[in-house]
Amino acid sequence: MTAVIGLSAVVMAVQDDRTVVLTVREPGQSAGLPFGLFDPDGDRTFELALRRFVTAQTRFDLGYVEQLYTFGDLGRDAPLADTGQKAEDRAARVISVGYLGLTPQAIDTHARNSYWSDILQFFPWEDWRDGCPAAVAALESPLRLWAGPTPPRLDRIRLLFALDGSPWNEERVLERYELLYEAGLVPEATRDRGETLLTQRALPDSILGEAMISDHRRILATALGRLRGKLKYRPVIFEMMAPEFTLSALQRAVEAVVGMTLHKQNFRRALERTDLVEGLGRRDQDTGGRPAELFRFRREVLGTRPVSGLSLPLLRDEASET
Amino acid sequence: MTAVIGLSAVVMAVQDDRTVVLTVREPGQSAGLPFGLFDPDGDRTFELALRRFVTAQTRFDLGYVEQLYTFGDLGRDAPLADTGQKAEDRAARVISVGYLGLTPQAIDTHARNSYWSDILQFFPWEDWRDGCPAAVAALESPLRLWAGPTPPRLDRIRLLFALDGSPWNEERVLERYELLYEAGLVPEATRDRGETLLTQRALPDSILGEAMISDHRRILATALGRLRGKLKYRPVIFEMMAPEFTLSALQRAVEAVVGMTLHKQNFRRALERTDLVEGLGRRDQDTGGRPAELFRFRREVLGTRPVSGLSLPLLRDEASET
DNA sequence: TCAAAAGTGTTATCCTTACACCCATGT
DNA sequence: ACATGGGTGTAAGGATAACACTTTTGA
Numbered sequence: 155m156t157a158v159i160g161l162s163a164v165v166m167a168v169q170d171d172r173t174v175v176l177t178v179r180e181p182g183q184s185a186g187l188p189f190g191l192f193d194p195d196g197d198r199t200f201e202l203a204l205r206r207f208v209t210a211q212t213r214f215d216l217g218y219v220e221q222l223y224t225f226g227d228l229g230r231d232a233p234l235a236d237t238g239q240k241a242e243d244r245a246a247r248v249i250s251v252g253y254l255g256l257t258p259q260a261i262d263t264h265a266r267n268s269y270w271s272d273i274l275q276f277f278p279w280e281d282w283r284d285g286c287p288a289a290v291a292a293l294e295s296p297l298r299l300w301a302g303p304t305p306p307r308l309d310r311i312r313l314l315f316a317l318d319g320s321p322w323n324e325e326r327v328l329e330r331y332e333l334l335y336e337a338g339l340v341p342e343a344t345r346d347r348g349e350t351l352l353t354q355r356a357l358p359d360s361i362l363g364e365a366m367i368s369d370h371r372r373i374l375a376t377a378l379g380r381l382r383g384k385l386k387y388r389p390v391i392f393e394m395m396a397p398e399f400t401l402s403a404l405q406r407a408v409e410a411v412v413g414m415t416l417h418k419q420n421f422r423r424a425l426e427r428t429d430l431v432e433g434l435g436r437r438d439q440d441t442g443g444r445p446a447e448l449f450r451f452r453r454e455v456l457g458t459r460p461v462s463g464l465s466l467p468l469l470r471d472e473a474s475e476t
Numbered sequence: 477m478t479a480v481i482g483l484s485a486v487v488m489a490v491q492d493d494r495t496v497v498l499t500v501r502e503p504g505q506s507a508g509l510p511f512g513l514f515d516p517d518g519d520r521t522f523e524l525a526l527r528r529f530v531t532a533q534t535r536f537d538l539g540y541v542e543q544l545y546t547f548g549d550l551g552r553d554a555p556l557a558d559t560g561q562k563a564e565d566r567a568a569r570v571i572s573v574g575y576l577g578l579t580p581q582a583i584d585t586h587a588r589n590s591y592w593s594d595i596l597q598f599f600p601w602e603d604w605r606d607g608c609p610a611a612v613a614a615l616e617s618p619l620r621l622w623a624g625p626t627p628p629r630l631d632r633i634r635l636l637f638a639l640d641g642s643p644w645n646e647e648r649v650l651e652r653y654e655l656l657y658e659a660g661l662v663p664e665a666t667r668d669r670g671e672t673l674l675t676q677r678a679l680p681d682s683i684l685g686e687a688m689i690s691d692h693r694r695i696l697a698t699a700l701g702r703l704r705g706k707l708k709y710r711p712v713i714f715e716m717m718a719p720e721f722t723l724s725a726l727q728r729a730v731e732a733v734v735g736m737t738l739h740k741q742n743f744r745r746a747l748e749r750t751d752l753v754e755g756l757g758r759r760d761q762d763t764g765g766r767p768a769e770l771f772r773f774r775r776e777v778l779g780t781r782p783v784s785g786l787s788l789p790l791l792r793d794e795a796s797e798t
Numbered sequence: 799t800c801a802a803a804a805g806t807g808t809t810a811t812c813c814t815t816a817c818a819c820c821c822a823t824g825t
Numbered sequence: 826a827c828a829t830g831g832g833t834g835t836a837a838g839g840a841t842a843a844c845a846c847t848t849t850t851g852a
Contacts, residue, residue, distance in 0.1 A: 156479060156516070157478060157479065199549040226514070227520065419816095420814070442830055445823065445831080458631050467815075470815095740804090742842065792843095
């Protein structure tokens with residue numbers, strides 16, 4: 155009646171307009187998340203354990219941290235830890251508790267096998283900043299093939315992948331990944347079933363995304379979806395910003411996370427109303443055109459009054475031709 | 477390195493304008509949530525295990541279910557399962573995964589020691605339908621005493637308990653409970669420390685709420701906060717309604733969950749826009765005054781298009797004199 | 799006929815959307 | 826001077842909040 159408890163960390167940052175995640179890659183293997191076992195006799199809390207081993211594995215100190223989800227299902231919904239076992243082999247069942255961490259500095263001491271990876275490497279269909287991504291276009295016909303002409307599946311792919319005029323919902327990252335898994339399209343699906351059915355012929359990683367160890371891509375999808383949702387009702391984006399930033403840099407960071415382009419002035423007007431940032435009078439000279447004013451996050455408002463996140467006034471130009 | 481994994485279920489329903497939760501009470505003990513151990517060798521998924529033992533313990537079949545949070549901290553943040561051990565005794569550490577379940581029918585086969593309890597029994601300060609509840613008024617001075625005159629704690633109690641003109645935020649149920657715990661006001665706090673410091677003299681249960689076994693009251697607080705938040709962005713309230721209902725009944729159900737009074741017409745207008753309900757032409761004769769039209773939830777929209785929850789147009793009459 | 803609850807109309811205000819334009823700097 | 830990004834004004838439309846009012850039943 156006992157189980158092993160694992161902790162997985164999704165540590166995210168924004169770097170050059172791309173959302174990146176801290177990954178660990180053993181030579182010759184798929185990428186994975188920083189992962190460690192929880193020691194019930196030694197660790198007082200999950201969070202402390204997490205901070206400890208993330209620092210050990212990546213020499214990186216976590217800042218903002220929150221619990222995501224606990225993955226414990228057997229079979230195709232959440233396979234065993236990647237020890238090469240079949241799902242039927244229940245010798246060493248691992249329950250894994252996923253955590254999300256945010257940090258402003260992706261540029262950091264790389265230790266051993268840890269790297270920052272662009273999340274689009276794993277979810278190429280999640281970036282709509284330059285209109286409908288190539289991956290979605292390429293996935294449309296395999297998805298329709300899987301769905302067939304009947305409502306239940308068809309409605310689902312329409313809703314999740316913005317087909318037939320459905321609007322794109324950036325938060326449903328996990329549901330999209332799970333659908334691709336269910337459709338047997340992502341490599342993990344066939345891998346977890348022990349090399350069984352190949353429903354579709356293989357598509358390149360540039361469309362399906364790169365596979366990860368164990369159920370780490372599922373955990374990553376959970377994290378991205380949660381972060382995208384949370385931006386709107388908590389000012390978490392500032393956990394990913396340097397202490398001083400320009401409004402454009404802030405907007406580009408939000409865009410990188412959300413994967414959509416925002417309307418500049420409406421973004422600023424909404425931001426102004428929240429009173430979350432404060433101009434510093436000084437300007438950033440390195441922007442290319444006119445120097446931009448520097449701002450800082452007024453962290454002090456957090457304790458003082460109810461704060462919501464940022465509104466996301468979408469730009470509907472080339473960004474949507476569904 | 478192994479641990480025992482427990483599953484706790486918060487099953488909620490609305491009954492006679494009160495939000496109720498399924499509790500289990502051994503004679504002579506505090507109330508608890510339906511709780512069971514997860515068997516890594518026998519249970520394929522958390523959810524299946526949960527459904528199994530909830531039915532076994534309460535003869536009740538779960539409908540809607542979602543994972544809440546995994547509680548694994550030692551010490552004052554989440555004590556051991558209630559075996560009477562001190563926090564220092566780490567012999568049988570239990571990690572517990574909390575689940576939220578919703579159901580329309582609280583009136584159901586009571587088995588053995590299971591009962592539906594009003595949540596206000598555990599959180600008397602959470603109901604603002606008749607203005608500021610007596611519990612909040614009574615808690616104000618002990619809280620101020622604990623906070624002292626300095627910003628950090630003072631800001632926190634103001635924000636959480638709507639003091640000094642702060643608006644009440646119904647979602648922060650967990651934070652309020654944790655603050656009361658931290659302040660040593662709720663019985664669990666002193667109990668978990670092994671009968672140590674009694675910061676304040678005792679207040680009656682009608683103000684502090686009834687204690688629960690282990691960390692079950694913390695889990696219940698998490699559930700209530702999550703449900704209150706979720707109502708606004710997912711149509712989950714319908715999981716707590718009978719197939720046919722009047723709009724007033726729906727509004728009263730939302731009010732019971734949220735603990736606040738809503739503006740009738742604005743609630744209806746907003747509901748109408750969502751297209752989530754459909755009039756049936758028939759009327760309910762038993763309302764007392766004029767018969768009300770019966771409606772049903774258009775569950776079919778769920779798969780077809782993006783759906784949000786209900787907006788909560790608050791009524792600010794007697795309901796707020798903070 | 800009156801209480802009780804259902805159900806409706808209307809307005810002021812605010813927020814969101816969308817459009818077009820001006821400003822400051824480096825090359 | 827002009828390209829580049831920073832920064833602003835304003836008007837239309839829709840959602841929200843707050844008013845007060847009519848309708849239909851049972852006692």
